[in-house]
Amino acid sequence: MRPFSLSSKIAAGFLALITLASVFAPWLAPYSFETQNTMNILSGPSAANWMGTDQLGRDLFSRILYGGRVSLFIGVATTLVAVLIGTLYGAVSGYVGGRWDSLMMRAVDVVFALPDLLMIILITVVMGRGVAGLFLALTLVSWVTVARLVRGEVLRLKESNYVEAAHALGAGDLRILAREILPNLLGVLVVTVSFRIPVAILAESTLSFIGLGILPPASSWGTLANDGWSAIKFYPHLILFPSLAIFLTILSFNFLGEGLRDALDPRS
Amino acid sequence: MWAYVIKRILHGVVVLFAVATLTFLIMHWVPGGPFDSDKKLPPEIIANIEAKYHLDRPLPVQYGLYLKGLIQGELGPSFKYLGRDVADILSDTFPVSLTLGLAAMLVVIALGIPAGVVSAYRPNSMLDRGAVFIATLGISVPSFVLGTVLVWGLSHKLGWLPPALWEGPRHVLMPALALGAGYAGYIARLTRTTVLDVLASDYIRTARAKGLTEREILFNHVLKNSLYPVVSVLGPLIAGLVTGSFVIEFIFSVPGMGNFFITAVTNRDYPLIMGVTLVYAVLIVIVHILVDLMYGWLDPRVRVH
Numbered sequence: 001m002r003p004f005s006l007s008s009k010i011a012a013g014f015l016a017l018i019t020l021a022s023v024f025a026p027w028l029a030p031y032s033f034e035t036q037n038t039m040n041i042l043s044g045p046s047a048a049n050w051m052g053t054d055q056l057g058r059d060l061f062s063r064i065l066y067g068g069r070v071s072l073f074i075g076v077a078t079t080l081v082a083v084l085i086g087t088l089y090g091a092v093s094g095y096v097g098g099r100w101d102s103l104m105m106r107a108v109d110v111v112f113a114l115p116d117l118l119m120i121i122l123i124t125v126v127m128g129r130g131v132a133g134l135f136l137a138l139t140l141v142s143w144v145t146v147a148r149l150v151r152g153e154v155l156r157l158k159e160s161n162y163v164e165a166a167h168a169l170g171a172g173d174l175r176i177l178a179r180e181i182l183p184n185l186l187g188v189l190v191v192t193v194s195f196r197i198p199v200a201i202l203a204e205s206t207l208s209f210i211g212l213g214i215l216p217p218a219s220s221w222g223t224l225a226n227d228g229w230s231a232i233k234f235y236p237h238l239i240l241f242p243s244l245a246i247f248l249t250i251l252s253f254n255f256l257g258e259g260l261r262d263a264l265d266p267r268s
Numbered sequence: 269m270w271a272y273v274i275k276r277i278l279h280g281v282v283v284l285f286a287v288a289t290l291t292f293l294i295m296h297w298v299p300g301g302p303f304d305s306d307k308k309l310p311p312e313i314i315a316n317i318e319a320k321y322h323l324d325r326p327l328p329v330q331y332g333l334y335l336k337g338l339i340q341g342e343l344g345p346s347f348k349y350l351g352r353d354v355a356d357i358l359s360d361t362f363p364v365s366l367t368l369g370l371a372a373m374l375v376v377i378a379l380g381i382p383a384g385v386v387s388a389y390r391p392n393s394m395l396d397r398g399a400v401f402i403a404t405l406g407i408s409v410p411s412f413v414l415g416t417v418l419v420w421g422l423s424h425k426l427g428w429l430p431p432a433l434w435e436g437p438r439h440v441l442m443p444a445l446a447l448g449a450g451y452a453g454y455i456a457r458l459t460r461t462t463v464l465d466v467l468a469s470d471y472i473r474t475a476r477a478k479g480l481t482e483r484e485i486l487f488n489h490v491l492k493n494s495l496y497p498v499v500s501v502l503g504p505l506i507a508g509l510v511t512g513s514f515v516i517e518f519i520f521s522v523p524g525m526g527n528f529f530i531t532a533v534t535n536r537d538y539p540l541i542m543g544v545t546l547v548y549a550v551l552i553v554i555v556h557i558l559v560d561l562m563y564g565w566l567d568p569r570v571r572v573h
Contacts, residue, residue: 113283115511115548126297202410209412210518233424243413251408
């Protein structure tokens with residue numbers, strides 16, 4: 001394993017900070033996310049309100065900490081579930097091979113050919129636009145990428161000497177999958193998780209920004225950006241801070257993914 | 269070759285059929301009909317509307333009518349824009365989205381490929397590091413964030429460009445930039461990698477040894493060979509530009525297909541939602557087929573398989 005780059009260390013630090021701040025939002029946030037203060041609406045950043053206040057006098061900094069819970073939860077949870085499903089599906093498909101493999105991959109092809117954002121919108125129309133609906137929609141469209149990747153890796157690993165050796169020693173298929181193939185997939189999977197989380201965060205925030213994502217009163221960084229959009233001309237701070245949170249988080253995950261890939265992937 | 273083309277087209281038809289069926293089913297699982305949001309209507313009128321749009325028929329019959337219409341190129345009347353056909357709305361809005369998509373494509377190619385080539389010719393220089401860093405920023409910035417920053421800076425602060433609407437070339441610039449920048453970063457990094465590979469190859473050394481000028485080497489050898497992988501990602505890229513455009517159309521109030529799609533979703537205008545989804549799917553399927561064929565044409569090794 002090679003050392004991690006400086007950019008990936010900084011990224012990991014930032015992500016740790018923003019995750020902890022979101023998780024402990026109820027204890028860290030100076031105000032509750034819905035406390036209104038009609039005496040202090042649309043104020044700019046100040047000592048009392050670090051990121052200013054919105055149309056209803058709510059503290060933007062507190063709302064960003066709370067919004068992070070939704071944005072990060074959706075990003076991390078959908079990615080973990082999608083990677084789990086995709087890994088199982090791809091590993092079975094690649095390992096079994098033959099007719100089953102081509103049948104399973106044909107199904108993946110169809111899902112893959114559908115435009116992601118469009119499908120997410122259609123599914124959330126049915127499932128409702130809460131956190132649960134978005135979680136489901138994002139998972140349903142994103143597991144196929146992982147399935148394809150894992151299948152390719154399994155096809156490669158299947159031919160390796162140590163899998164052949166395990167066969168020769170009389171190990172069963174399940175044992176080979178669990179003891180020989182899955183452990184060797186770990187590096188690739190860690191990198192994949194790091195690159196898929198920002199994709200999910202981006203999809204959620206984009207939908208919430210155009211008003212087709214999370215419904216109020218629940219709010220993510222995307223809905224906060226949407227709130228700020230209508231006031232951009234005179235109160236740009238309302239859209240600046242949520243956008244910055246989304247951008248820096250996505251950027252950090254990408255840097256982290258690159259660092260992990262350089263450190264873990266022997267082929268790059 | 270023809271067998272391959274036909275196979276690809278058949279595969280595309282299967283995908284389109286799957287999309288049409290999925291969209292139809294999804295639309296009919298939706299709780300609440302398209303007329304729910306209106307004020308209470310007398311039951312007779314509701315019955316009339318349902319009969320007109322075949323909503324009173326059993327699902328399989330509706331599905332049959334829908335497929336029959338599709339084959340005849342009919343997408344049915346819009347539920348919300350009364351008196352307007354979905355096909356009619358799409359033929360008005362599609363050219364707008366296409367123009368935006370092509371302009372964004374131009375941004376991607378004009379920014380991405382030169383940046384990647386320059387980077388690869390000076391690996392690890394300050395210029396290269398700077399370019400790679402900017403490309404990573406571009407990949408990570410959501411198009412709606414870039415779009416809003418552009419609107420705030422170039423329109424509200426500086427007053428250089430119009431913040432919204434679609435009334436001429438000046439209105440195309442910002443949306444195209446916001447839509448294309450992320451993909452430009454992606455293409456720049458891809459081009460850099462492939463050009464680096466090509467520059468390290470034996471035939472470039474041979475070309476240099478022959479005494480060819482750097483210019484000849486760049487255009488006849490480096491670019492030609494390093495653009496194959498770039499072409500292979502054009503398919504997903506165009507698909508991304510097309511479906512990504514509704515966010516940009518929303519920000520800049522562009523009267524394109526994407527903007528109508530957003531309204532259609534909030535209005536539960538089933539025929540319009542299905543129409544837009546199908547147009548997107550057809551577009552993506554065609555682009556994928558064309559890119560595959562182009563790839564085979566550019567790289568003879570692919571044709572053999």
